[in-house]
Amino acid sequence: MRMGILGTGVVGQAIAGKLSELGHEVTIGTRDAARTLADTKSNQYGGPPFSQWIQQHPIIKLGTFTETVLSVEIIFNCLRGDAVLSTLTSIGPEKFAGKAVVDISNPLDFSHGMPPTLFFVNDNSLGEEIQKLLPQAHVVKTLNIVNAEVMVNPAKAGKEATMFLCGNDPQAKARSVELLKAFGWHDILDLGDITAARSLEMLLPIWLRTWMTLGSGYFAFKIVRP
Amino acid sequence: MRMGILGTGVVGQAIAGKLSELGHEVTIGTRDAARTLADTKSNQYGGPPFSQWIQQHPIIKLGTFTETVLSVEIIFNCLRGDAVLSTLTSIGPEKFAGKAVVDISNPLDFSHGMPPTLFFVNDNSLGEEIQKLLPQAHVVKTLNIVNAEVMVNPAKAGKEATMFLCGNDPQAKARSVELLKAFGWHDILDLGDITAARSLEMLLPIWLRTWMTLGSGYFAFKIVRP
Numbered sequence A, B: 001m002r003m004g005i006l007g008t009g010v011v012g013q014a015i016a017g018k019l020s021e022l023g024h025e026v027t028i029g030t031r032d033a034a035r036t037l038a039d040t041k042s043n044q045y046g047g048p049p050f051s052q053w054i055q056q057h058p059i060i061k062l063g064t065f066t067e068t069v070l071s072v073e074i075i076f077n078c079l080r081g082d083a084v085l086s087t088l089t090s091i092g093p094e095k096f097a098g099k100a101v102v103d104i105s106n107p108l109d110f111s112h113g114m115p116p117t118l119f120f121v122n123d124n125s126l127g128e129e130i131q132k133l134l135p136q137a138h139v140v141k142t143l144n145i146v147n148a149e150v151m152v153n154p155a156k157a158g159k160e161a162t163m164f165l166c167g168n169d170p171q172a173k174a175r176s177v178e179l180l181k182a183f184g185w186h187d188i189l190d191l192g193d194i195t196a197a198r199s200l201e202m203l204l205p206i207w208l209r210t211w212m213t214l215g216s217g218y219f220a221f222k223i224v225r226p
Helices: A010-021 A033-038 A050-055 A065-071 A081-091 A126-133 A170-183 A194-201 A204-214 B010-021 B033-038 B050-055 B065-071 B081-091 B126-133 B148-152 B170-183 B194-201 B204-214
Strands: A002-006 A025-030 A061-064 A074-077 A100-103 A138-142 A162-167 A187-190 A220-224 B002-006 B025-030 B061-064 B074-077 B100-103 B138-142 B162-167 B187-190 B220-224
Touching: A002 A010, A002 A065, A010 A025, A010 A074, A025 A033, A025 A065, A033 A050, A033 A061, A061 A065, A065 A081, A081 A126, A100 A126, A100 A170, A126 A138, A126 A194, A138 A170, A138 A194, A162 A170, A162 A194, A162 A220, A170 A187, A187 A220, A187 B204, A194 B204, A204 B187, A204 B194, B002 B010, B002 B065, B010 B025, B010 B074, B010 B148, B025 B033, B025 B065, B033 B050, B033 B061, B061 B065, B065 B081, B081 B126, B100 B126, B100 B170, B126 B138, B126 B194, B138 B170, B138 B194, B162 B170, B162 B194, B162 B220, B170 B187, B187 B220
Parallel strands: A002 A025, A002 A074, A025 A061, A074 A100, A100 A138, A162 A187, B002 B025, B002 B074, B025 B061, B074 B100, B100 B138, B162 B187
Antiparallel strands: A138 A162, A220 B220, B138 B162
């Protein structure tokens, strides 16, 4: 299947790499492909720059945001939370019509220092704002609650973890469930419509505190039940 | 040990019953003991009224809020979130000096309908507000993330669940850990100081969504890690 990734950071790389490994045709979208390829700065965690990563994955295409959205069936939103709405607006909401948008972003506000707060919270969420901005797309919120490596390899945290998802469109959710299973998730809980994105985004604070406590991002949440 | 419970609802009953079963001397505090005993209304879940429950637990004492706080070493705050700060203020913050306060409450705001929102969120929490109001007490936040039965019997959800706690005082946390172990919790994560109460209270939305999805409150969170 043709898959598009918005965002060139570690989340975008992890998802793109895994989808490609699973045999999907993957395009990564960026604002300016030439500039992205010319960038030789380390990524946000001190790892190799995207330009180096993409050279190691020649099967993955690089395109503009718009080319990517128009050419694929499923779009993974791996943009920084504070860039999501402006970027989607600049691409043009109408271009997303009929497509599934898997939203992995988080509304993290680092402007007041660490730990970040959430810029949508309680009675709103970034997932809902994306669905409002793209009324003809089918937004599914998932995967935002683990680190990039665990997203596509849950065994890194432990085989028994739970992944949640939510969204308004049953077909987009069914496709997302298939992809989650291909990533290695077996305990998948559908929390209902896109308003459940509030609860998934509000998991970030406990994720951050647990990460600080364990000193590792290799963990995930499991809903234990009888 | 002498233990005090503030609140006569299902959480207060569950904690009081378990502590008593474990051999502690338990007093439940209420605004007006005579009125509480005269109340024959069902509890919030349609169960028997508190007056009937206390008759079945004759070893548990009933006192005023103030009597309870003054006579015990550890106080469990099992009050409704929206009544906590006014009740503690009316008791008198100075009466809590030197005592451990285990805070199980949640800042749930039902005034806009279901699902509730949180009236402290992001950069504040009810746990922190309690610690600010009771500067000479040692507040420990824990247990607020599971239902009352699971709090004192985690096997009802599954033996492998995780319980978190946080607070500023190491000794109060160590005592709380011992009590959690006696309740049946074995995987206990100390998230640090009382500001981590934000992350524990922000688990309520995912708890509520999971409860709606599973149709049962018999579940708990596990941090899966290698």
